[in-house]
Amino acid sequence: MSKPAFLGIDWGTTNRRVHVLGADGFLLTTQADDKGVLSLTRDQFPAEIAALRARFGDLTVIAAGMVGSARGWVEVPYLPCPVTLGELAGRLCWVEPGRTAIVPGVAIADPLRPEVMRGEEVQILGAVQAGLVPPDALLCQPGTHSKWATLSGGTLTGFRTAMTGELFALLRRHSLLSGLLDGPVEPGPDFDAGLALAMQGAPLGRLFGERAAALLGLRDPASVAARVSGLLIGGDVAEQGLAPGQPVHLLADGMLARLYATAIGAAGGTVHPVSSQAAFLAGIIRICLHQNLWS
Structure with a gap:
């Protein structure tokens, strides 16, 4: 079995999914729980990360989603749309230098139709990078706040909520x-x-x-x-x-x-x-490859 290399966390408002990825890029295990950002205060996030490392190993952590919002651990600035996966990877916010990073969200600063997303961008761009969807596509991500996103040439070019x-x-x-x-x-x-x-x-x-x-x-x-x-x-x-x-x-x-x-x-x-999980994992893995984070 591959040795654990890093933790990829899909950290939402009400739920959290922790994925343990091996050095070969394969998923080793997943832990899902109800420890979303609304269940934690800002000063509790370091202890949560420490608890995950105690369980899964002293690994690099890459987190995406509402953990980077005003209600999360650190408010990470949005990147403007259009955006690529490489641009997301190049603008990680290192909360703990070299140890724990948060993926930025994406925004459309149009006064007539402003939009923001956190977490979905990893799934969308991961899906196209992994060949799960074509480079020019319309995607729908149902949920509490459903997203409809457009891809052009593998770039996220627009979305609506x-x-x-x-x-x-x-x-x-x-x-x-x-x-x-x-x-x-x-x-x-x-x-x-x-x-x-x-x-x-x-x-x-x-x-x-x-x-x-x-x-x-x-x-x-x-x-x-x-x-x-x-x-x-x-x-x-x-x-x-x-x-x-x-x-x-x-x-x-x-x-x-x-x-x-x-x-x-x-x-x-x-x-x-x-598969939304397959898309998220593909995105997180490619972000880590871009940053050369493999242990």
């Missing part, structure tokens, strides 16, 4: 619909009905209509969660204005991948699944 997952969570916890959103959410007739509603527009009125229909006995309350999910995800996809048959490279896993694949297909797109 939709608060799709967060809106569903807020509706489920803090809205008049909250008592109706505990049902199952999966592809099927109810989700498809929500997608059809999204194509008709006027989502705000249609959201209230779901509650009214349940109150009036016109809708099975158990169907509302899937319908509302379809309405939100369908609206997210509809905003992209996909051309018939347009390829969409979907960086997602599990149920969320199934839901978005269904919505993209309903909107006329052609889905190409990509």
